Amino acid sequence: MIVDLINEFPTMEILxxxxxxxxxxxxIGGPADWLVFPHSIEEVHKIVDFAHENELLLTVLGNSSNLLIKDGGIRGIVLMMTKLVGIRHDADSLTVLAGTLTIDTSEYAYQQGLTGFEWAAGIPGSIGGAVYMNAGAYNGETNDILASVDVITRNGKYKTYTKEEAKLNYRDSVMQHTHDVIIAASFQLQKGDKTIIRATMDDFNQRRRDKQPLELPSAGSTFKRPTGYYAGKLIMDAGLQGYRVGGAEVSKKHAGFVVNIDHAxxxxxxxxxxxxxAVVYEKDKVKLEPEVRIMGSD
Incomplete structure (x- = not known):
């Protein structure tokens, strides 16, 4: 079927x-056939319905921070949620739209004197991505504070998952299996001391600056943490820091990152x-599984 989304939805932001x-x-990343930036939940719903009714491929992206898109790009519709932003505050809970940055949400929680979101202070992803991947750092993770998740199913139905129904585990959630489109999430926090919250956030951010190659393009941690090991240490001990193909290199600053050093x-x-x-498996018999999501066409 040949469609022209710009004609179908003339008031939406579509490229x-x-x-x-x-x-x-x-x-890195090739072209999207159609790139849509929804500004409201209603716009998300219209695109999901349209894709379902016309049997079009629909891919949902957030801030694209833990993602590698192949050079051939993505067919069909790409729903980029980065302009679906907003935070609602009610006592000790926050309800956050999916495109809102985790960094902004952590800062908002601090401004309200709420503790529980400090670990996300320097994570560059979006709330939808954080829930989808159960993002975490420094002994904290999304599942610790999640209350519920609002989604639109691929056949256009609104649905709310409780924390238990969302089944967040290590870099996993039920949404990865149902392919529901996350539109918002609610978090239960606690009142805290703003001085301590700020100090904790500053400490985490300084640790990131000291240890991670934030000055270069990357998808964050490339590999999941293998049981009983740390991916970065395995890679470093295998002598792979600085290993390079084309413009991509194992970071010399942190072996757990692959960085784009020259138009990779x-x-x-x-x-x-x-x-x-291959090298880590040969040396240590440990299978490293990518944490970075890989999608698109070659």
Missing amino acids: KNELLNKYTHTA TASDFLQVIKHVQ
Whole structure:
């Protein structure tokens, strides 16, 4: 079926054949057939319904911080949630729209004197992505504070998951299996001392600046943490820091990151990932599983 989304939805923000490398934290990614920026839940609903009724591929992206999009791009509709933003505060709870940055949400919680979101102070993703991946750092994670998740199912129904129904585990959630579109999440926090909250956030941010290659494009931690090990240490001990294919390199600052040092392609990144997996398995018999989400066409 040939469609023209701009004609179908003339009031929405829609781009055709838009390169996704403009939006990813790796600065990598081919074109989206249609890139849609919804500004409201109603707009999300209209696009989900349209994709379902017309049997079009629909891909949902947030801030694209833990993501590698292949050089061929993504077919169909890409729903970029970064303009679906907003936070509602009620006593000790926050309800946050999916495109809102985790950093902004952590800062908002601090301003309200609420504790529980400090671990997210420097995480560059969106709330939808944080719930979808159960993002976490410094002994905190999304599941610790999640109360509920609002979604639109792929057949256009509104649904709310309780914390238990959302089934957040290590870098996993039920939404990864149902493919529901996350539109908002609610979090239960606690009253805290703003001085302590600020100091904790500042400490976490300083640790990130000291240890992580934040000055270079990357998708964050490349590999999940293997049981009983740390991916970065395994890679470092295997002598792989500085290993490079094209413009992609295992970071010399933190071995757990693959960084874009010179106009890397997705193919460069994937070759580095494959080599690291092979060398670490040969040396330590540990299978490294990518934490970064890989999607799109070659």
